[in-house]
Amino acid sequence: DAGVTQSPTHLIKTRGQQVTLRCSPKSGHDxxxxxxxxxxxxPQFIFQYYxxxxxxxxxxxxxxxxxxxxxxxxELNVNALLLGDSALYxxxxxxxxxxxxxxxxxxxxxxxxxx
Amino acid sequence: KQEVTQIPAALSVPEGENLVLNCSFTDxxxxxxxxxxxxxxxxxTSLLLIQSSQREQTSGRLNASLDKSSGRSTLYxxxxxxxxxxxxxxxxxxxxxxxxxxxxxxQGTILTVHP
Numbered sequence: 001d002a003g004v005t006q007s008p009t010h011l012i013k014t015r016g017q018q019v020t021l022r023c024s025p026k027s028g029h030d031x032x033x034x035x036x037x038x039x040x041x042x043p044q045f046i047f048q049y050y051x052x053x054x055x056x057x058x059x060x061x062x063x064x065x066x067x068x069x070x071x072x073x074x075e076l077n078v079n080a081l082l083l084g085d086s087a088l089y090x091x092x093x094x095x096x097x098x099x100x101x102x103x104x105x106x107x108x109x110x111x112x113x114x115x
Numbered sequence: 116k117q118e119v120t121q122i123p124a125a126l127s128v129p130e131g132e133n134l135v136l137n138c139s140f141t142d143x144x145x146x147x148x149x150x151x152x153x154x155x156x157x158x159x160t161s162l163l164l165i166q167s168s169q170r171e172q173t174s175g176r177l178n179a180s181l182d183k184s185s186g187r188s189t190l191y192x193x194x195x196x197x198x199x200x201x202x203x204x205x206x207x208x209x210x211x212x213x214x215x216x217x218x219x220x221x222q223g224t225i226l227t228v229h230p
Contacts, residue, residue, distance in 0.1 A: 004158075033217070042119070042204055042220030043159070056217055090158060092218075101146060101166060104218060106159035 002027055004093050004107035012113045013081050021076040021110045025093030031055075032074040033104070034066060035090040043090055049074050050096050078112075086114045117142045117209055121221035128195055128228055136190040136224045138205035143183050146208040149218065150179050150190050153202045162203075163190070167210070195228045202226070 005024045013019050025032050031050045035043035045058035049068035068074045072093075078085055088111050092104040118141045128134055138148070147166045151159040163172045163179040165188070171180040178191040188205060202225050206218040 006158075035218075040222075042206075042222045043218075045217045045219070048217065058217070088156075092159075103149065103161050103164050105161065106151075108158040111156065 006091050006107035010111045014115050017081050018079045023091030024073045026105045029093035031094045031096045033092045034076045037088040081114045117219045119221040121224050125225040132195050133193050138188040140186045140207050144210045146210045148188050148207050151204045197228050199228050
């Protein structure tokens, strides 16, 4: 049973560029959430996707956008990269019907460095 | 706004000691609380999930308690081992509204167990 998989694992971009990160949820899960974790901090919620729609959003600018595909996989896009966007980006999956009681399962993350 | 605090920020103990990590949250209206482990540069591994109606959960050498009314949780690790060295994060799931299972994290406790 595959867990949550993310790609790429590491990437380096320069300021002003755009980046796309990808996530495949755990088998049987239909909901994907994205979190940003700066060095030495706890993860911060970016947004959550279910049924190909953004259901909830954290305190992040519109430069952060996402998409969910019919197979439940998801992408996180960040435009006009800033140095402060350097972080570990974590994807978590869950079941919507257990959205309030079930566990969230996280992937290994994508480490983004902006130069 | 829910805030989660973890004390201590860092802890160093000799192998074999029993230890307690603390987590406090400001809003007691939660669905559940989840403890995670994070190795350097890696993703999050779920350790224990406690529902709001529960008082504690146990898994092997780990025991987590929840006192929702006082906004506190503790993670007890028995007979610590060097392999337990990692960052431990607690996260709460906010109840009500359209939270859709969003987790709010503490900043973590960095645990070092030395031989």
